[in-house]
Each structure stands twice: as structure tokens, then as C-alpha cells.
Amino acid sequence: MMMMMGNAFGTIGSSIASLFFIWATVQQIFPNHLKIAIKEFLLSSLQQLCFAQRVSDYFTNLFSPYVDINFPESDEYRLNHAFSAIETYLEAKATDKSKHLRGSQVKENKGLVLKRDEVKIRCEYKGANVWWEIVTASDEERSYKLTFHHRARSLITASYVPYVLEEGKLIKAKKQQTRLFTNNPSSQWILSHNMWRSIEFEHPASFETLAMDPEKKEVIMSDLTAFTNGKDYYKKIGKAWKRGYLLYGPPGTGKSTMISAMANFLNYNIYDLELTAIKNNSELRKLLTTTSSKSIVVIEDIDCSVDLTGNRTKKDRNSTERNGEQQDKDESSVTLSGLLNFIDGIWSACGQERIVVFTTNHLEKLDPALIRRGRMDMHIELSYCTYEAFKILAKNYLDLDDHPLFENIKSLLMKTKISPADVAENLMTRNHNITDVDASLNNLIEALVEKKNIQRSQHDEDRKKKKENKFRLFG
Ligand SMILES: Nc1ncnc2c1ncn2[C@@H]1O[C@H](COP(=O)(O)OP(=O)(O)OP(=O)(O)O)[C@@H](O)[C@H]1O
Numbered sequence: 001m002m003m004m005m006g007n008a009f010g011t012i013g014s015s016i017a018s019l020f021f022i023w024a025t026v027q028q029i030f031p032n033h034l035k036i037a038i039k040e041f042l043l044s045s046l047q048q049l050c051f052a053q054r055v056s057d058y059f060t061n062l063f064s065p066y067v068d069i070n071f072p073e074s075d076e077y078r079l080n081h082a083f084s085a086i087e088t089y090l091e092a093k094a095t096d097k098s099k100h101l102r103g104s105q106v107k108e109n110k111g112l113v114l115k116r117d118e119v120k121i122r123c124e125y126k127g128a129n130v131w132w133e134i135v136t137a138s139d140e141e142r143s144y145k146l147t148f149h150h151r152a153r154s155l156i157t158a159s160y161v162p163y164v165l166e167e168g169k170l171i172k173a174k175k176q177q178t179r180l181f182t183n184n185p186s187s188q189w190i191l192s193h194n195m196w197r198s199i200e201f202e203h204p205a206s207f208e209t210l211a212m213d214p215e216k217k218e219v220i221m222s223d224l225t226a227f228t229n230g231k232d233y234y235k236k237i238g239k240a241w242k243r244g245y246l247l248y249g250p251p252g253t254g255k256s257t258m259i260s261a262m263a264n265f266l267n268y269n270i271y272d273l274e275l276t277a278i279k280n281n282s283e284l285r286k287l288l289t290t291t292s293s294k295s296i297v298v299i300e301d302i303d304c305s306v307d308l309t310g311n312r313t314k315k316d317r318n319s320t321e322r323n324g325e326q327q328d329k330d331e332s333s334v335t336l337s338g339l340l341n342f343i344d345g346i347w348s349a350c351g352q353e354r355i356v357v358f359t360t361n362h363l364e365k366l367d368p369a370l371i372r373r374g375r376m377d378m379h380i381e382l383s384y385c386t387y388e389a390f391k392i393l394a395k396n397y398l399d400l401d402d403h404p405l406f407e408n409i410k411s412l413l414m415k416t417k418i419s420p421a422d423v424a425e426n427l428m429t430r431n432h433n434i435t436d437v438d439a440s441l442n443n444l445i446e447a448l449v450e451k452k453n454i455q456r457s458q459h460d461e462d463r464k465k466k467k468e469n470k471f472r473l474f475g
Pocket residue numbers: 209210211212249250251252253254255256257258360361382419420421422424
């Protein structure tokens with residue numbers, strides 16, 4: 001039946017084309033008085049054929065067991081997100097089975113990307129066949145046409161289409177290149193998108209190459225994973241979906257490196273907030289409300305950025321909230337209460353899935369209100385290089401799992417405070433090849449011995465001073 005309808009449709013189309021051909025011929029050959037009669041005849045035939053075409057379409061639709069859904073690229077001049085989600089889904093999922101592919105390498109440093117190069121593809125979902133077709137209209141507007149059997153209508157509309165859109169969005173989010181944002185001075189703000197400038201974030205740091213205690217690393221990674229999967233949990237307990245990490249430790253112990261590793265691990269953007277470029281709390285508020293979800297807001301060296309502790313340390317710590325109100329009135333600078341509001345209040349009201357990270361070299365300098373649990377959920381200490389951390393660096397820099405000099409290094413590390421940055425510096429071979437392993441390890445041993453001697457004499461000096469002070473006190 002459907003075949004017959006299809007044939008009928010084809011015949012009507014070609015008959016209409018023939019009519020136009022006849023008319024073109026008649027115009028050249030026949031005299032004018034005959035032309036009028038033929039024209040009338042042809043017009044009435046055309047009308048009949050158009051009617052037949054409409055009837056044919058009507059019956060085709062009436063008897064066709066197939067249903068179509070169109071997803072145009074834009075709808076009422078606005079981007080249709082469903083279209084791009086479908087495109088991403090089909091490129092990712094349907095490419096494996098495709099027989100016609102297209103290869104491209106748009107960035108020199110990235111690999112070749114293979115994409116499906118077919119107009120129509122068939123997929124299967126829970127036993128039902130569906131066909132996707134990319135259709136280009138005369139005005140160049142593209143749309144995806146989804147065709148399926150009417151029996152699968154509820155399965156496709158209620159389950160398959162939402163599944164495709166959700167998957168497409170997830171794949172897109174995963175593939176999205178992370179960006180590093182830094183705030184512009186307010187004198188440059190014209191529109192909201194001028195508040196931040198951004199570049200592609202291409203730092204290679206990962207948790208794998210981060211030198212720290214493996215168990216501690218595991219705890220942090222599972223905390224981050226639990227956070228990203230915690231949408232329903234946060235909703236259930238009525239808490240904003242955010243998490244604060246305070247990274248503290250001496251210089252060169254990997255605080256900034258860990259932030260990069262976090263961003264790469266979660267595929268989140270980084271907003272590196274330079275507090276010294278912000279005039280007051282209201283600017284801070286504006287900046288923070290324009291950050292996107294799935295991002296890490298970072299304030300490095302929080303103790304140095306702004307005088308957040310100055311007034312407060314002199315005052316009674318129990319009156320935190322009152323002090324906060326007072327400071328709020330001071331609109332000429334970024335204050336501790338402004339920052340607390342950002343973490344607690346405004347923070348909760350806008351956006352989702354945000355992480356805030358503060359770093360400091362001096363934990364003791366920070367106001368307890370700023371770092372109390374609930375605001376900074378996890379305090380992570382990054383400290384001097386341990387033997388475990390050294391082994392990770394040796395693997396990173398020299399591709400070494402073990403070496404006879406390791407024992408010597410182990411005992412020196414137990415007696416010496418050296419940052420992973422210093423260890424890394426010594427392990428770096430001069431010509432960047434790893435054949436000179438012994439020289440690199442000996443370099444490190446030399447540096448460790450030198451540091452140990454300096455630290456020992458410093459320690460002796462401190463003890464001597466303490467003793468002298470004691471004698472002075474007791475006469
Ligand atoms: N734990 C670590 N694991 C791997 N590399 C590290 C680690 N710590 C430091 N490094 C190396 O040392 C360099 C400096 O480290 P990083 O900038 O992360 O230190 P930091 O703790 O942020 O220091 P600062 O307190 O001065 O800001 C990094 O580029 C990295 O190569």
C-alpha cells in the first residue's frame with residue numbers, strides 16, 4: 001500500500017514537471033490564438049494534479065505508520081539547545097557504526113577527530129528503530145528529523161528523546177575545554193562579559209602526578225567525586241550545592257598545582273579571583289554572580305589579598321555577625337563580611353555546582369570565622385616532601401620506580417624540610433632527557449645535605465637564643 005502511495009506521489013510530481021515542459025515547447029512553436037487555448041487546458045490539468053497531490057499527501061499521512069519530530073537549529077530566532085544536544089549525541093554515539101566518516105584536525109596540537117558524514121542514520125532504542133536525518137531547508141536552516149513507528153510513540157517521546165538530550169548535554173560538558181578566568185579591573189567593565197577575561201586552560205597537572213600522600217589524595221578525589229554526583233543529596237538536605245576547600249602549607253608544596261589538578265579532574269572552569277583588583281563588596285558581588293556553574297572560584301594567598309583579619313582580630317570573636325554588619329556599611333573596600341556573604345548568602349542563591357578554594361601559607365593568620373567548617377568544608381595541608389611524595393616525583397621526572405640511591409634520599413628526607421618544588425627542580429635534567437638519572441638523584445642528595453646542614457645550624461642557633469633568654473629571665 002505504502003509503495004503504491006509512493007509511486008503515485010512520484011508520478012504526480014513528474015506529471016507536473018511534464019506540464020511545464022509542454023508549456024515551454026508550446027510557447028516557441030504555436031501561434032498566439034492556439035497558445036491561449038493550450039494554456040487554459042494546461043492550467044486546468046495543473047489544478048487537477050495539485051488536487052491529486054494533496055489527496056495523495058493526505059492518504060500517505062493517513063496510512064503511514066511513521067511519525068516525525070523536527071528539531072530545528074533555531075526557534076523564533078533563539079538557539080534551540082535540543083538541536084546541538086542531538087548533534088553532539090549523534091556525533092559521539094552513532095560514529096562507531098557509521099560507514100561514512102569525515103576526518104578533521106582543527107588544532108595542530110590535538111589529534112585527528114573522526115565524525116559521522118551521513119545525512120541519515122538508523123539507531124535502535126529498547127527494541128524500537130529510529131531514523132535521524134539532517135534536513136537543510138531552503139533558507140539554509142538545518143534541522144534534525146526523527147522518524148519512528150507510531151507504535152513506539154510513547155517510548156520515543158517520553159524516554160528516548162529526553163535520554164538523547166541529556167546524554168548530548170553530558171558529552172558536551174565533558175568535552176568542553178576548561179577555561180581560566182581572571183577578573184578585569186572595574187574601570188574596564190562595560191557589560192557583564194567584560195568583568196572576566198579568559199583563556200583556554202591547558203595546565204597538565206593531574207592527581208596522578210601530584211606528589212602527596214596517596215591515601216590523602218584518594219580522600220580528596222572521592223570527596224570531589226561525591227560532590228559532583230551530589231545534586232540530589234544537596235537538594236534533599238536543603239543546602240546549596242557548593243563546597244569549600246582550604247589549601248594551606250609552605251611555598252612550593254603544590255597548592256596551586258592541586259587547584260589545576262582539581263579543574264582537570266572535574267572538567268570545571270577556574271575563576272581566579274584577584275581581590276586586590278576589586279574596589280568593594282558590591283563589585284565582589286557582581287563578579288561572583290556572573291560566574292558559571294561547574295566552576296572553581298579561587299582566592300590565592302587569602303591572608304595577603306586583602307586585610308581581612310586586621311580589625312577583627314582585635315575584637316571579640318563571638319561578635320562575628322555584629323562586626324560583619326558594621327563592615328558591610330564600609331563600601332569602600334572588600335571586607336571579611338563581604339567575603340563571608342559571598343560564601344554563605346549570595347552564593348547559595350545563585351548558580352549551582354561551585355567549588356571555592358582558598359590558599360594560604362599562614363593558616364594561623366586567618367580569621368577563624370573565614371575557615372570554620374561549613375564554610376571551608378575540607379582543610380588540606382600540603383607540606384614538605386615525604387618519601388612517598390618523592391617517589392611520585394621520581395616517576396614523573398625520571399620515569400623511575402626504584403633506584404639504589406632511594407634509600408639515602410629516604411633517610412635524608414626524614415631529617416630535612418624541602419618542598420616538592422625544590423625536589424622537582426633538582427630532578428629536572430638539564431637537557432630534558434632522562435638518561436642521566438644518577439646525576440639528577442645526586443643533585444638532589446647534594447641539595448638535601450646542604451639544606452639539612454643549614455636547618456641544623458638554624459636549629460642550634462634557635463636553641464642557643466632560647467637558652468640565653470631563659471638565663472636573662474631568671475637572672
Ligand atoms: N605536590 C606537588 N606535586 C607535584 N609537583 C609539585 C608539587 N608541589 C610543587 N610542585 C612543583 O613545584 C611548582 C610550584 O608549585 P605550586 O605553585 O603548586 O606551589 P604552591 O604551594 O602554590 O606555592 P605558593 O605557596 O608559593 O603559591 C609546580 O609548578 C610543580 O611543578
